Amino acid sequence: MPGRLSTRLRTSLAAGLAALLLLGVGAWWLRDHMYDAQLEAAEADAHAQAREISNGYKHGQQLADHGQLPYLVLNSAGQVVTMGGPLTTQHLAGGPPVLVPQPAPDDWQSVQRITIGPAGPVAANRYSGRTFTAMGSWSPLLWPSSEENGQPVKPKVGPVTVYVLATPFAAEASLRTIDPVLRLGVPLAALLVALMAWTATSRALRPVEAIRAQLAEIGEHRLDRRVPVPRSGDEITRMARTTNATLDRLERSAAQQQRFVADASHELRSPIAALRTNLEVSLAHPERTDWPAATQEALTSVERLQQLTEDLLFLARGSHPATAGRLSSVDLSAVLRELADQCRPALGARVALRVDAPEPVLVHGSRIRLHRLARNLLDNARRHAAAEVVLSARRTGQHCVLEVRDDGPGVPPEDRERIFEPFTRLDEARSRDAGGSGLGLAIAADIATRHGGTLRVAPARSGARFVLELPAG
Structure with missing residues (x-):
């Protein structure tokens, strides 16, 4: 039917679509896996930084820059004592984080979802209005010992809860790096697979086309021709051998049919010639013809013709079930x-x-x-x-x-x-x-x-x- 796609095109499209589907799924899995791995690394860094900050308070160290990740320090009333890093101009927009329980074990940790709000009506950066995963730790000391007006001041004691934000910025940066590669690479790889399928199918169908062309040239009077047999030893080779075997049988059958027709014509010629000669002689000399004998000879020829006809008809119709x-x-x-x-x-x-x-x-x-x-x-x-x-x-x-x-x-x-x-x-x-x-x-x-x-x-x-x-x- 016109309009149907060729075998090569169907195979190439199927291979390309399958490759696009598999590569797309693989790219999605790789992208998701990389993002999760980066988030896990950020959470591990946040845990480590939270423990470091809480240990610093526990041993009376002065506040300082305690790492690259933003953090919050809460007092026993749940108030933000300080914000570290980029959070110095922000405030909490959601509910208060979980405080340290009383009593708390020495290795107390908490995982919270914290929403950071803008510091002012126009303030906006990548922290504002976003929710982060916060890794919490605690320390029993709020402020270390200090001096006031030259007199020593006792340290203020109380539980301190420290939350460090595990930001997804590194994971998002890795996605920004790999996404263009995947968007371009996956379609190109699928197209390459389709082209390879087209080339492989064309090479595989080349012997089939040669067989088809040879069969098209084999006619009624050229049954001695044979199709080429590939040396690959695959299904096409077996098809070519079967085709040649069929052509051998067809040639033998055609030769037998021609011989049968020639022999039948030769057999029918003799009684017809005898009957014609007998009738012509009888008609040429009617006064000298022995009509009973002539009629008997004609009847003998007719009987032989009838027997030959019945035998030929029997052989021609012998394979029909109705006979x-x-x-x-x-x-x-x-x-x-x-x-x-x-x-x-x-x-x-x-x-x-x-x-x-x-x-x-x-x-x-x-x-x-x-x-x-x-x-x-x-x-x-x-x-x-x-x-x-x-x-x-x-x-x-x-x-x-x-x-x-x-x-x-x-x-x-x-x-x-x-x-x-x-x-x-x-x-x-x-x-x-x-x-x-x-x-x-x-x-x-x-x-x-x-x-x-x-x-x-x-x-x-x-x-x-x-x-x-x-x-x-």
């Missing part, structure tokens, strides 16, 4: 006895006909066709027999065997396969009327094959011995 006749259980012994009763008057005293089939031998098939098979074998034996023809039937295991033997000259070993081909006669010098058309044994072999059996010429001490083997019914 098989009714299938039933057939007794080969009864078929041979019936056939012998019909043929004995025609044999006369020259040839003795003996039937050796004392017991029923049952097969499954068409009685009409099996009767014709046996009749063809009997006609062949009758033409070559010197004094006797023997018909026999018996059962051996899972098979039934029918034999037709004669005491004639026999069949040479080199011709035992050829005589079952249509229009084959070993004695080419004999007359066609006496020797038959050469279709009887071909029809018999065809009937045997369609009944699941075999027909062959078996070795014999003298004469010919035809053996039919059929599955027992």
Whole structure:
């Protein structure tokens, strides 16, 4: 149908879309994994910085810059004592952070979500209006010892809660670095996969195109041509070999058909020519024609034409199921006895006909066709027999065997396969009327094959011995 995509294009699109999907999922996972890893590192740094600040208060150290991350210091009332780093101009916009519990263990820690608000109506930076994860620690001392007016002041004691913000800025910076690479790299990689699929499919289909082109050139009169066989040894190689084997069978079938048509034309020509000559001579000299004899000769030619036509029609329609006749259980012994009763008057005293089939031998098939098979074998034996023809039937295991033997000259070993081909006669010098058309044994072999059996010429001490083997019914 026009408009359908080619195999190469479909394969390339499928490969490209699959690569785009897989690479997109992989890029999303990598991006998410990198972001989570950076956040985990920021949280670890915040934990470390919170412990460092709380330990500094615990040992009476002065406040100073305690790291790169912003932090909050809360007193026991929850008020912000100080903000470190970029938070010096900000305030808390959300609820108050969790204070240190009473009593608290020495390793007390807390994880909070803290929202930072702007310091003024116009103040805005990357901290304002955002919520951060805060890592909390604590110290029991609020202010270290100091002097006032030259007099020493005792330290003010109270719990101090320290929160350090784990900012996502490093993770966001890493995403800003990798996002352009992924946005450009994933489509380019998918496009590269699609191009590679196009190239690989084109190379794989190149032998198929060569086979197609060769098949297109093979016509009715060029059946000797064969398709090229790739040396890859894959499915295309097997397809090419199968194609060549099919072409071999087609060439043999065409040759057999041509030979069959030529032989049939040659066989039909003889009785037609005899009939035409007889009629022309009779019409040219009607006063000297023996009309009963001429009519008998014409009738003989017509009978031969009718027999040839029936045999050719049988071979042409033998494979059609409608011509098989009714299938039933057939007794080969009864078929041979019936056939012998019909043929004995025609044999006369020259040839003795003996039937050796004392017991029923049952097969499954068409009685009409099996009767014709046996009749063809009997006609062949009758033409070559010197004094006797023997018909026999018996059962051996899972098979039934029918034999037709004669005491004639026999069949040479080199011709035992050829005589079952249509229009084959070993004695080419004999007359066609006496020797038959050469279709009887071909029809018999065809009937045997369609009944699941075999027909062959078996070795014999003298004469010919035809053996039919059929599955027992």
